């Protein structure tokens with residue numbers, strides 16, 4: 225059975241490696257039947273993270289292989305039958321130095337790329353757009369921008385929130401008068417929002433993450449971008465990403481924040497640079513209504 229497991233292990237690592245290639249697939253972050261490994265990387269940061277992870281898996285694989293073979297050989301070679309008179313020595317300087325030094329070198333070999341990646345990820349380059357993502361205590365996200373001195377702010381709720389089952393979502397949203405394209409597909413249920421975060425493609429996006437004052441902990445996470453930042457009331461955390469393609473990407477709140485934790489998805493719409501401002505203002509208008517002041521954040525009207 226062991227060789228079977230090894231083959232599965234090798235297959236798993238190969239699949240992880242395969243996910244590092246650039247794909248033009250849309251709707252990254254949507255669950256797919258039989259999917260395995262990481263989501264397609266849409267940023268350089270996530271590509272680096274995947275190659276680091278694949279490298280670490282290979283190191284862990286060979287260490288496990290080595291230890292398993294050594295253990296098997298020892299059990300076989302030094303059994304009572306084959307080795308009736310055991311040797312009595314208790315020290316061997318050469319091997320003691322080796323089994324101390326080799327693991328230290330392996331750990332240093334792991335630490336170096338890990339710290340290098342951390343430094344890359346934690347250093348925010350000069351940004352083109354800054355977005356403030358605020359986790360709301362009623363379980364949704366608020367997004368705030370300042371574009372050409374103009375404040376843009378809106379709330380992003382789960383599309384079809386407040387219903388217990390997917391059938392109820394379809395039925396309920398139809399009764400509310402929603403069009404077919406507003407109703408999320410089953411795969412997009414709990415991922416699609418009423419108003420996505422909008423960002424331009426191939427631009428450095430700085431995301432400032434926090435939580436409502438007096439609120440609870442959330443976390444802003446989009447796996448395809450390789451970002452995850454805790455949202456803590458009274459504290460401003462920063463992360464950044466630069467997406468290499470136009471499309472829609474999904475993430476979810478990734479810190480257990482309470483009753484509505486699974487109902488506060490993150491939908492990021494990546495658009496061409498020249499379409500960015502118009503699309504952002506359009507989303508703000510959809511979210512807040514045409515007459516609402518841009519600085520006013522919509523109140524959650526969805527049933528909880």
Ligand SMILES: [Cu+2]
Pocket residue numbers: 359363441442443477478479480481482485488
């Ligand atoms: Cu949350």
